[in-house]
Amino acid sequence: MVEVKELYKSFPGKKGKKTDVLKDINFKAEPGKIYGLLGPNGAGKTTTLRSVATLLKPDKGTITVNGFDTIKDAGKVRSIIGFLTSDMKLSGNLSPKELMYFFGELNHLKEDYIKKRITELSDYLGMNDFLDKPIQKLSTGMKQKASIAVSIIHDPEVIMFDEPTNGLDILASKIVVDFLYDYKKSGKTVILSTHIMSEAEKLCDSLGIIMDGTLVENDTLENLREKYSEERLENVFFKLASERGLLKNV
Ligand SMILES: Nc1ncnc2c1ncn2[C@@H]1O[C@H](COP(=O)(O)OP(=O)(O)OP(=O)(O)O)[C@@H](O)[C@H]1O
Numbered sequence: 001m002v003e004v005k006e007l008y009k010s011f012p013g014k015k016g017k018k019t020d021v022l023k024d025i026n027f028k029a030e031p032g033k034i035y036g037l038l039g040p041n042g043a044g045k046t047t048t049l050r051s052v053a054t055l056l057k058p059d060k061g062t063i064t065v066n067g068f069d070t071i072k073d074a075g076k077v078r079s080i081i082g083f084l085t086s087d088m089k090l091s092g093n094l095s096p097k098e099l100m101y102f103f104g105e106l107n108h109l110k111e112d113y114i115k116k117r118i119t120e121l122s123d124y125l126g127m128n129d130f131l132d133k134p135i136q137k138l139s140t141g142m143k144q145k146a147s148i149a150v151s152i153i154h155d156p157e158v159i160m161f162d163e164p165t166n167g168l169d170i171l172a173s174k175i176v177v178d179f180l181y182d183y184k185k186s187g188k189t190v191i192l193s194t195h196i197m198s199e200a201e202k203l204c205d206s207l208g209i210i211m212d213g214t215l216v217e218n219d220t221l222e223n224l225r226e227k228y229s230e231e232r233l234e235n236v237f238f239k240l241a242s243e244r245g246l247l248k249n250v
């Protein structure tokens with residue numbers, strides 16, 4: 001379970017002036033559920049996820065992961081989360097297998113356990129054909145599978161995937177989508193940020209819609225459909241964007 005309470009974050013802007021990037025973000029992501037973070041470019045999705053992942057310190061507010069505070073218990077939080085960032089670009093000569101070993105050791109996992117996880121994850125994600133090839137020679141989809149495997153090598157209780165199907169073809173996307181569904185079904189907590197409305201509709205049990213650093217909606221898909229009298233999430237999103245002047249003529 002991830003609980004974000006009254007989260008504020010600012011970054012230094014021009015002439016030393018602070019820019020508020022997150023303003024009073026509140027949400028809960030529960031075990032056995034997928035929480036979706038939707039929002040336009042620059043809305044604050046990645047900043048929110050980086051804060052939960054202990055990589056950014058909130059200016060104000062608290063974040064707990066399975067009851068552990070991201071500031072006071074940062075090490076513990078890191079050991080129970082898997083974070084797939086949108087900008088984690090694996091490159092170089094190491095193979096997916098070597099990278100999984102490396103990250104397994106970073107997570108203090110025993111060798112036998114790492115071996116078991118490599119076999120499990122390679123079978124599950126369909127990586128056996130390229131397990132020993134250098135990352136730099138792999139396709140975008142293969143690299144993404146390797147990134148996923150690396151981010152969950154320690155079988156984390158909570159995973160946060162930031163736009164995980166970005167740049168993937170429909171088949172590679174399906175593997176990621178099916179994986180997220182299976183992961184939540186196994187009782188884990190999943191947070192997904194995406195721009196793809198059909199993906200959010202298919203996967204997310206509840207949704208946070210973030211615009212300009214503010215969580216403008218935080219509800220189940222069903223409730224959002226009813227509230228805005230719109231069947232399609234895309235239209236709910238357009239209405240919210242239009243209300244905030246982010247879209248003209250809608
Ligand atoms: N390290 C940083 N320093 C200064 N400003 C930052 C930093 N990181 C993010 N920002 C700013 O914070 C805002 C939110 O960025 P963020 O990356 O969280 O958006 P996002 O919703 O993930 O967008 P996208 O869909 O494009 O990935 C943007 O205006 C961005 O320029």
Ligand SMILES: [Mg+2]
Nearest residue numbers: 045046047086
């Ligand atoms: Mg982002």
